[in-house]
Amino acid sequence: MKVLVDLSVVPLGVGVSVSAYVAACERVLQEAGLETALHAYGTNIEGEWDEVFAAVKRCHEVVHAMGAPRISTTMRLGTRTDRAQSLADKVKSVEDKLRPEGSAD
Amino acid sequence: MKVLVDLSVVPLGVGVSVSAYVAACERVLQEAGLETALHAYGTNIEGEWDEVFAAVKRCHEVVHAMGAPRISTTMRLGTRTDRAQSLADKVKSVEDKLRPEGSAD
């Protein structure tokens, strides 16, 4: 089962600067060979369910090992059986509808 | 690694009434032997990481098998290495602080 995920990992107990922890989690996702896209409030991830969730678990392990005693993560996750849809497809289907009517494409 | 999760499963493509699907997911969680607490906007779950996420995956499989072509789930998940904390502990630690100062208990 393929899954699209939007992941936001927030370490607690390490002050207000959390980007080093987020970057460590990004590296975990990349080392797992997952397709990812970083945005200002999280990371989009595309992959097989078991591989994606193994990487999310590894993120928590790595961020704890870096010294964060507590982690508060939020995820959105989508699965569908009607058709395959990539991260790029999702953005494109909205952007197509944002294009002004009467435009050449 | 123990995890506390707040899970909200939203099936798409099945109309506006989604409670039958949410109930099916509840049964999956209970059959997995996980401690859960239902609220108006999701379900709190307490358990070992691998068992919790296996149950969440099973929820998606069951809800798709019931006919939902698309599922949009949101999760909050917390892990901590400083101390054990149950679902009940979390509620109690807030409620203790809501009690008026000078109260007998």
Added chain:
Amino acid sequence: MKVLVDLSVVPLGVGVSVSAYVAACERVLQEAGLETALHAYGTNIEGEWDEVFAAVKRCHEVVHAMGAPRISTTMRLGTRTDRAQSLADKVKSVEDKLRPEGSAD
């Protein structure tokens, strides 16, 4: 427009114990006269859109005033035009479907 919200306020930069901040936010919601239900991973809120969001803003102001330099909040929010639905209705509609078939009620 009525809205049902599930609110989770996470202060950063104040260590790992966040319950005092969550309790302060609870008091804000109660003083606003909103119907609320605390759970282990957030608070359900029911009310008119403008009143609910004014209270959420006030939560952020109060938690910052308590000394938290950064706040990371997550919300689920639902509106519907087909029928009125309270927090209690949402829980009941799932619980009804969890009851064993053939049960007396």
Added chain:
Amino acid sequence: MKVLVDLSVVPLGVGVSVSAYVAACERVLQEAGLETALHAYGTNIEGEWDEVFAAVKRCHEVVHAMGAPRISTTMRLGTRTDRAQSLADKVKSVEDKLRPEGSAD
């Protein structure tokens, strides 16, 4: 008070294709003059608290007016008093830490 938001609007009761509704919401945000960045699982928004939340409310009104009887939205929202931080700053602070050590920049 400035706020960074990550917004995901999911209309229910309109089938599995929701991009037309998401696009309508994007237009509302742009007409409100807010800085936004679309990603595969939502939209980053940067602005003053009252303006951002007025636009989110308008999204719900517009999506209901298009025929969606029910909307399930999720938001992440961050405020901070220690320093100003834009959407671009947040991405850059993670990307800087992802750059290989010893790289020329």
